[in-house]
Amino acid sequence: MDTRPRTSLVTGANRGLGLEFIRRLLARGDHAIAACREPGRASALNALAGEHPGRLHVLPLDVADARSRAALAAELPLVLGDGGRIDLLLNNAGVLHSGERFGTLGEATLEHSFRINAMGPLLLTQALAPLLADGARVANLSSQLGSIAGCGRFGTPSYNISKAAQNMATALLAHALAERGIVVVALHPGWVQTGMGGEQATETVGESATGLLGVIDGLDAGDSGRFLDWRGEALAW
Template sequence: MDTPRIRTSVVTGANRGLGLELARRLLERGDHVIAACRAPGRATALNGLAGEHPGRLHVLPLDVADARSRAAFAAELPLVLGEAGGIDLLVNNAGVLHSGERFGRLGEANLEHSFRVNAAGPLLLAQALAPLLADGATVANLSSQLGSIAGCSRFGTPSYNISKAAQNMATALLAHALADRGIRVIALHPGWVQTEMGGEQATESVGESAAGLLDVIDGLGEGDSGRFLDWRGTALPW
């Protein structure tokens, strides 16, 4: 009997918080994991995790907002994948939130940076990695309910909200672009998570969010591509 192929997962922004926890849980379930972050040399916890899983966790540099970095990452991946085959799961987790923004004092720099990291980065990375995605793979874009236009109830964190709304459109577009290969593309709200970005007042632990997200991803069906769901599998308004 043939040995089942080991699944390969790619997680961006994997040096801390939710990305690190997702990488840990993917390893625990037996995946081969490629963890990307901007500065691997300073990713102490991630490198420690790699030491615990020799040969199954590879840490690579990636700045999703930089075209040359994305190209270098895409070029190096086949060397890491080897005979493992294609990528079964791409988690676009890397993101940025600029705090302290106020109407009347918004600047272009925060808006442009947020768009490059939160919206353009995941879209262009998925495009660059498309040839390496296995047929039937999943692309999970870590979005936010703050990117819901229908759910907008106040003025707050505009650079983040606007860029996540743009990311949601990118998710819908990617779902169409990759549909003929059976690749599912979804936008996922992880909850208000107790990370450096979410803050101490957040309501969901990193473990709860990561476990829920992976349950949702594992339970996706053919008709779920292009949807906007939270970490419990509840559909969110666009």
Template sequence: MTHWTLVTGANRGLGLELVRQLLADGARVVATCRQPGRAQALNALAAEYPGHLKVLPLDVGDAASREELAREWPLAAGREARIGLLVNNAGVLHGGERFGALTEEILDDSLRTNVVGPLLLTQALAPLLADGARVANLSSQLGSIAGTTRFGTPSYAISKAALNMATVQLAHALRERGIVVVALHPGWVRTDMGGAQATETPEESVAGLRRVIAGLGAADSGRFLDWTGASLPW
């Protein structure tokens, strides 16, 4: 049975770098983004690695889009293919939030994209996950309640804290099938989201994340780890 990796939010940043590294190592990858037709880097990789990369549309925060991805899977990857690794990478960060000016719209968008989307996508794809598969939810140290020392990026921080709980819930739901679910902090990475002052390159972060994922065992399911494998406080 063929196993594929599925990466959401794969058109730029960490998602794109993850796809690059996986393909270079011979993996088969389904990469998703909201507008595949405009994902030039992904489409170039698909041409470079024929048969190893499929690019599919997904708006992780939209129920119909999640359901369509699950329906399209057999056509894209093959009827007998299963997901060996699911990386819930797609996310949103709204900058410039100030206390006194927080809005329901931004909070709702952050929660829908960063929490509800990954949780319900994993649920929708559960029948396609191989027994013993890995699910990596891209979280952030900003989601650590114990580590919070100031007011900042509240909708993002709140959503990542909620994603951490969703990770633990999924770990329990999928444990009987040997599926390991973890929340991973990728470091402060120089991407569009992380900014130019960030300390890690996408290449370094992704290489570290891949080492952590490769080393996961059953006892790690439900943990909150960073890209070096260190445990983070809830």
């Protein structure tokens, strides 16, 4: 039986839901790798690293940048140690541009959203695939706003479109990694009280993180490629 501690990697881990994931992963005994764009300014993460010596590593990552993804993939073997593997990759980093209106949509905003929300998780998972344990879990933080079937209005188009693309990337990755028993899912965290979700959101960061980690822990091979919310309920594509 494999008795080593689980190792989890979370992107966008310096604040909000990503930071809460790190707190809860550490609390349950995981070794955690927190990736964010500016580790030197991630005061909460660095404080956690001091409280959990040897169990939390804070590493730089811009998911939209190819060189940054490659640098992370090159550094991780040193962090993981001989034979170490990642048991959970939580692609949490994302961006939502507000104020978009039909008639004034800009190419730069759409491209930026796509690079972070869709291309980033896909290419990072590809880059880290050799470091994933057989039977690992890859959780892509999606949104119900990426559901084409659920589209009921015109709003946040660059976010919605990029999350719909991320959902397809999830389905494709599920097929690409199936032979190794790696389960890949798209997860809607709810409307969460973060900087992105706003104060009017209905779920706290703690409620969402607890629910999502529970869903991830309960996944089996038959769940790979599914689109689920933080309660484990299926969402329409």
